[in-house]
Amino acid sequence: MLENVNFLLIREIISSVFIIIGVMFMLIATIGLLRFPDFYIRMSAITKGATLGLGLILTGMGIYFNEPDMFLKVALIISFTFITSPVAAHVIGRTAVRNKIPFWPKTNLDEFKGYLRKDHMTRNHQKEEKEQKP
Amino acid sequence: MKTFFVHLLIALISSYVYFKYGDPIFPYNAIWAVVVWSAIMVVLWLTTPLYHKSYFRKLPKAIAFVAYFLKELVVANLKVAYDILTPHYRLQPTVVALPLSVTTDFEITVLAGIITLTPGTLSIDVSSDKKILYVHSLYLKHNDAEQLKQSLKQGFERRLMELTA
Amino acid sequence: MSIFSFTLIFAMAALSICLVMTAIRFAIGPTLPDRITAFDLFVANVIGIVAIYTELTGNVDFIDVAIILSLFGFLGSISFAYYLMKSTR
Numbered sequence: 001m002l003e004n005v006n007f008l009l010i011r012e013i014i015s016s017v018f019i020i021i022g023v024m025f026m027l028i029a030t031i032g033l034l035r036f037p038d039f040y041i042r043m044s045a046i047t048k049g050a051t052l053g054l055g056l057i058l059t060g061m062g063i064y065f066n067e068p069d070m071f072l073k074v075a076l077i078i079s080f081t082f083i084t085s086p087v088a089a090h091v092i093g094r095t096a097v098r099n100k101i102p103f104w105p106k107t108n109l110d111e112f113k114g115y116l117r118k119d120h121m122t123r124n125h126q127k128e129e130k131e132q133k134p
Numbered sequence: 135m136k137t138f139f140v141h142l143l144i145a146l147i148s149s150y151v152y153f154k155y156g157d158p159i160f161p162y163n164a165i166w167a168v169v170v171w172s173a174i175m176v177v178l179w180l181t182t183p184l185y186h187k188s189y190f191r192k193l194p195k196a197i198a199f200v201a202y203f204l205k206e207l208v209v210a211n212l213k214v215a216y217d218i219l220t221p222h223y224r225l226q227p228t229v230v231a232l233p234l235s236v237t238t239d240f241e242i243t244v245l246a247g248i249i250t251l252t253p254g255t256l257s258i259d260v261s262s263d264k265k266i267l268y269v270h271s272l273y274l275k276h277n278d279a280e281q282l283k284q285s286l287k288q289g290f291e292r293r294l295m296e297l298t299a
Numbered sequence: 300m301s302i303f304s305f306t307l308i309f310a311m312a313a314l315s316i317c318l319v320m321t322a323i324r325f326a327i328g329p330t331l332p333d334r335i336t337a338f339d340l341f342v343a344n345v346i347g348i349v350a351i352y353t354e355l356t357g358n359v360d361f362i363d364v365a366i367i368l369s370l371f372g373f374l375g376s377i378s379f380a381y382y383l384m385k386s387t388r
Contacts, residue, residue, distance in 0.1 A: 007163075016306040019351065023310045025211060026347060030317040032218040033324050033340060040270050041227060043336050044256035045214050050343040051251065052211050057310075058365075061350045063164050065359065068153040071167060072146070073362050077346075077369055084373040086250035086257075087243075088339060088380075093258045093270070095380045096332040104227060 011064055018060030025053035038104035039096055047089040054081055137182065137189050138196070145174040192297060199293050206252045206289075214254060214272070226274045229258070232267045232283055235291060241298055242267070248290055255286070307355050314351070317344050335379045342372030 029049025036042045055078050062074035149171045182189045217223050236242060246257040246267060254272030261268070271282060321344065325337040346365050353361040 011163075012301075012303040015354070016303060019310050019354075020306065022347070023313045025215070026317055026344065027313050028215045028218050030320045030340065030344075032214065033337065034320055035218060036223075038227070039330065039333055039336075040256060040258075041225065041272060042333070044250075044254060044270065044272060045218065046336060046340055047250060047256070048207070048211055048214065048252075050340055052207060054343050054347055057347050057350050061354050061362075064354055066163060067359075068150055068167070070359065070362065071164065072150060073366065077362075077366055080366075080369055080373075081343075082251075083247075084369075086247035088373055088376045089250050090246055090257055091377055091380045092332055092335055092339075093256060095384045096330075097258055098384060099330075099332070101330055101332055103229075106225075106227065 011066060015060040015064035018056050018063065022053040022056030022060065025049050025056065029053065039101050040093065041104065043089060043093060047085055051081060051085045054078075138193070141175060141178045144178065145171050148174055195293070196297055199297065202289075202293070203248060203252070210252050210254060217272075225272055227270065227272055228274045229268060229270050230283055232269050232286060234265055234267055235287075236295060236298075237264075238298075239264075241294060245291060245294060248294075249286065252290075304355070307351055310351050311348065311355070314344055314348050318348075331383055332380075335376055335383075338379070339372065339376045342368060342375070346372075 026049060029046050032045035032049065033042055036045060058074045058078055062071050149167065152170065153167065179190070179193055217225065234242065234245075236245060242260065242264065246260070249255050249257045249267075249269060256270045258268045258270050260266070269286070274282060318341070321337050321340050325334055325341070328334045328337060346368050349361060349365045349368065353359070353365075
C-alpha cells in the first residue's frame with residue numbers, strides 16, 4: 001500500500017503551505033514597518049513577524065529536502081534566530097530610549113516618567129563626577 | 135538545566151548517527167526523525183531519578199511552558215497582523231514598570247526575550263538595580279495597567295520561576 | 300511548470316517586494332535606530348530569499364550562506380547599536 005503513495009508530491013504540498021504562510025507573515029511585518037507611526041510600535045511589530053516567518057520558511061525547506069544534514073542545519077538556523085532576535089531588539093530599544101527618540105503622542109507614559117527623569121539625572125551626575133575627579 | 139542540554143546533545147547526535155550511518159526501519163522523513171529523537175529523550179528522562187531528582191518532575195512543566203509560548207507567539211502575530219491590515223488601528227500604547235521577582239541574570243534575560251516575542255509587548259530597559267523591567271505594550275484594555283502586569287506575571291514569570299527554582 | 304515551482308516563484312516575488320519596502324523605510328526613516336531596525340529586517344528577508352533559492356535550484360550548498368548571514372546580521376545590528384550608544388554619551 002505504501003508503494004502507491006507519491007511521497008514527493010506530499011512533501012511538496014506541505015512545504016508549499018509552510019512557505020506561503022511564512023511569506024505572508026513577512027509581508028505583513030514589512031507593511032507594518034511602513035505604516036505604523038512610531039519607532040517602538042514598528043519594532044514590536046517587526047521582531048515577531050520576521051522571526052515567525054523565517055522559522056516557517058526554513059521549516060518548509062527542511063521538510064522538502066528530506067535529509068538528516070539539512071534538518072540539522074535548519075534547526076541550527078532556527079534556534080539561532082530565536083535566541084538572537086529578541087536580544088537585538090532589546091539592545092536597539094534601549095539605545096533608542098537613551099537617545100531620547102520621541103514616543104507617539106498618544107502613548108501613556110505615566111510609569112516611565114520617573115525612569116526618564118531619575119535614571120538620566122543620576123547618570124549625568126555620575127558622569128560629571130567622573131569628569132571632575134581627574 | 136545543565137542535564138537538559140547534555141541530554142539534548144546526546145539525543146541529537148545519536149539520532150543523526152542513526153539516520154546517517156545506521157539502518158533505519160523506515161526511510162528518513164521529518165516526522166520519523168522527530169519520533170526517534172523524542173524516544174531517545176524519553177529514555178534518558180526515565181533514567182534521571184538515579185542522579186538528578188528534580189529534573190524528573192521539571193521536564194513536563196518545561197514542555198507545557200514551550201507549548202504555551204508557541205501558542206502565544208502565533209496568537210500575537212495574528213493580532214498584530216489584523217491591526218496592520220485594517221485601515222484604522224485600535225492601538226493604545228503604554229509603558230508599564232513590571233516589578234521583577236526573578237533575581238539572576240539568566241532568568242532576567244530569558245524573561246525579557248520571551249516578553250519581546252509575545253503579544254504586542256517589547257521589553258525596553260532594565261533599571262540599574264535589576265528590580266524593574268520596563269515593558270512597552272501595544273494594547274491596554276480599559277486603561278488598566280494592573281491587569282496587564284498581573285497577566286504577564288501570572289503567565290510567564292510564575293512558570294519560569296517554577297522551572298528554575 | 301508545476302504548481303510547486305509556481306509557489307516558489309510567487310514567494311520569491313513577495314520577498315522581493317518586501318525588500319523594496321524595507322529599502323523605502325531605510326531611506327526615509329527619520330532617526331538612526333529606525334535604519335538599524337530596517338537593516339535587521341533586510342537581513343531576515345535575504346535569509347528567506349536564500350532559503351527559497353536553495354529549494355528552487357536543489358543545490359544544498361547554498362544553505363551555508365544562510366547560516367553565515369544569520370550570524371553576521373546579528374553582529375551588525377548589535378555593533379551599530381553599541382556604536383550609537385557610545386557616540387551620544
